[in-house]
Amino acid sequence: MPARRKAVVAVLGATPLALTALAAAPAAAHGTMGDPVSRVSQCYAEGPESPKSAACRAAVAAGGTQALYDWNGIRIGDANGQHRTLIPDGKLCSANNEEFKGLDLPRADWPATRVSAGSYTFKYRVTAPHKGTFKVYVTRAGYDPAHSPAWSDLDLDHPVATATDPIASGGFYTFSGTLPERSGKQLLYAIWQRSDSPEAFYSCSDVTFGGRSGSGGTTSGSSPAPSASAPSDEQIEAGADKSTVEHHGHGDASTSADPTTAAVAANEPEAAGTSENLAETGADDSAPYLAIGGAAALALGAAALFASVRRRATGDGGRHGR
Structure with missing residues (x-):
């Protein structure tokens, strides 16, 4: 020839x-609300293969277990702030992603975090920090938890928390907000819009008003649904190998001390030395x-x-x- x-x-x-x-370039997952506990975090904490609550069992029956192993990947890659255009009513919790459709089920028995009106410290579990803005919205008074939330159910004019470029520490972004007066079962909807990319992340957190303000924990008293609980670091690490998305662990100055990112740091020696720069640039x-x-x-x-x-x-x- x-x-x-x-x-x-x-x-x-x-x-x-x-x-x-x-x-073949891998998809990268980045996080979900950890406190108040998001639906996907709650169901993952219960165990993807055998969830304890009726709501999480129904979610797995509808969408399978993989969505729970991919807990930090509820996202739209080209959102660019067009959230209402891209996500139809009734599909807010899945961000209109078929994999996560079980999270949109209209049920009043989703496990919930007990909260009260007043100041609240939000904790967003993150596996790949980026520059961007968080906005958290609460449903309006009179919200019916037995229906899948629509955009009109959210008080979009009055976000309960807004944070731009918070610093990730210990595997979480932590920022403050204020919860308004509400009663009974409500829903908090979090949107994390990156500023270094059009990508955005979404999560639904079920809450019951009437607990200790700002704690995110459970208190005495009856509840119409089980109390929510976030997955432990050990649970997250144990299920990482079953995820179909990357679980980046760098970009956090405390990478070496965070059990959820220790494995990544061990395999990427350069991560510890560049973590602060990555967090600043969003280049992780x-x-x-x-x-x-x-x-x-x-x-x-x-x-x-x-x-x-x-x-x-x-x-x-x-x-x-x-």
């Missing part, structure tokens, strides 16, 4: 490999982006080489013909 033809074959062979690398999932960029460059280079070889072959043919 002539050298030029071999070059063409090599180029054509490299191009699909480059495109395959583009498609640069590896997938670099892989995509490299694959794209390879594809473009292959196309350019093919064109060059073809021009040379055409030119040689013209000379031979004279």
